[in-house]
Amino acid sequence: xxxxxxxxxxxxxxxxxxxxxxxxxxxxxxxxxxxxxxxxxxxxxxxxxxxxxxxxxxxxxxxxxxxxxxxxxxxxxxxxxxxxxxxxxxxxxxxxxxxxxxxxxxxxxxxxxxxxxxxxxxxxxxxxxxxxxxxxx
Amino acid sequence: xxxxxxxxxxxxxxxxxxxxxxxxxxxxxxxxxxxxxxxxxxxxxxxxxxxxxxxxxxxxxxxxxxxxxxxxxxxxxxxxxxxxxxxxxxxxxxxxxxxxxxxxxxxxxxxxxxxxxxxxxxxxxxxxxxxxxxxxx
DNA sequence: CTTTCATTTGCAACGGTGTTGCAGTATTTA
DNA sequence: TAAATACTGCAACACCGTTGCAAATGAAAG
Ligand SMILES: [Mn+2]
Ligand SMILES: [Mn+2]
Ligand SMILES: [Zn+2]
Ligand SMILES: [Zn+2]
Numbered sequence: 001x002x003x004x005x006x007x008x009x010x011x012x013x014x015x016x017x018x019x020x021x022x023x024x025x026x027x028x029x030x031x032x033x034x035x036x037x038x039x040x041x042x043x044x045x046x047x048x049x050x051x052x053x054x055x056x057x058x059x060x061x062x063x064x065x066x067x068x069x070x071x072x073x074x075x076x077x078x079x080x081x082x083x084x085x086x087x088x089x090x091x092x093x094x095x096x097x098x099x100x101x102x103x104x105x106x107x108x109x110x111x112x113x114x115x116x117x118x119x120x121x122x123x124x125x126x127x128x129x130x131x132x133x134x135x136x137x
Numbered sequence: 138x139x140x141x142x143x144x145x146x147x148x149x150x151x152x153x154x155x156x157x158x159x160x161x162x163x164x165x166x167x168x169x170x171x172x173x174x175x176x177x178x179x180x181x182x183x184x185x186x187x188x189x190x191x192x193x194x195x196x197x198x199x200x201x202x203x204x205x206x207x208x209x210x211x212x213x214x215x216x217x218x219x220x221x222x223x224x225x226x227x228x229x230x231x232x233x234x235x236x237x238x239x240x241x242x243x244x245x246x247x248x249x250x251x252x253x254x255x256x257x258x259x260x261x262x263x264x265x266x267x268x269x270x271x272x273x274x
Numbered sequence: 275c276t277t278t279c280a281t282t283t284g285c286a287a288c289g290g291t292g293t294t295g296c297a298g299t300a301t302t303t304a
Numbered sequence: 305t306a307a308a309t310a311c312t313g314c315a316a317c318a319c320c321g322t323t324g325c326a327a328a329t330g331a332a333a334g
Contacts, residue, residue, distance in 0.1 A: 124265055131257040187284070288311080297314090
């Protein structure tokens with residue numbers, strides 16, 4: 001709780017209940033969340049637009065990162081300290097086709113790839129879909 | 138032109154001008170296209186909904202595949218013969234931050250990755266963002 | 275060539291997504 | 305405690321993606 005405020009302070013953001021609640025939702029649920037998920041969890045308390053703007057701000061500040069999806073964007077916490085300037089990730093995202101959850105596999109790095117002449121890669125995003133350990137018996 | 142009809146026939150789809158036009162748009166422009174791109178190109182001639190349904194049908198039949206993006210889904214031709222049953226791709230997609238184009242790098246395969254116990258991967262989607270050869274001087 | 279039947283299309287309508295402008299409210303700082 | 309600044313809620317808007325249904329079209333058969 002005090003931790004949350006600290007995180008906001010570090011990123012030069014004012015402490016507001018919406019930001020605290022969005023941040024703690026990300027921490028509690030550990031999987032990637034869509035705007036709709038957050039609206040479902042917090043929509044009684046905050047306006048739709050405020051949640052959007054909170055996500056946008058968190059993105060800019062390097063508190064969360066986008067997670068690609070074949071049916072709508074999601075977001076997840078940046079575990080390592082990203083900042084406004086440097087927003088770098090190289091871990092794999094896994095989406096379970098059974099339970100629908102998408103998770104960061106922080107320890108699984110995207111392998112290096114060889115690109116043809118002239119391509120300057122800057123950012124990598126690997127989504128693997130399949131069945132997660134919970135759903136795979 | 139006769140080629141197009143052949144493709145539709147192979148997939149047991151009736152020949153309609155909308156399907157021909159959507160298909161030839163994919164063939165002419167070689168990059169990945171969003172629904173909006175197609176509406177821009179063909180919207181005078183066909184209803185929005187018809188274009189959506191054409192994309193959906195082409196997806197199901199294995200004529201096109203989804204290309205993930207951080208700001209809206211795109212679609213691209215399946216170069217190898219995908220079918221309704223088997224829809225497999227393992228090539229890399231590259232999005233240029235300068236010109237905005239996204240392209241299939243058909244010859245660049247996604248490297249194998251090691252996943253923790255219990256994960257059963259089925260589908261891989263790697264998007265690399267950066268600068269493409271055209272924009273990189 | 276015409277008829278028939280299944281498929282495809284256009285239109286209307288709806289709910290979700292993502293953004294902006296602006297007035298009012300809350301937080302910070304001093 | 306007051307002033308300056310940042311944040312929120314509301315209204316409004318432009319896309320996105322889907323569905324139901326009646327009309328139009330294409331394929332196949334007579
Ligand atoms: Mn992640
Ligand atoms: Mn592709
Ligand atoms: Zn699962
Ligand atoms: Zn480019």
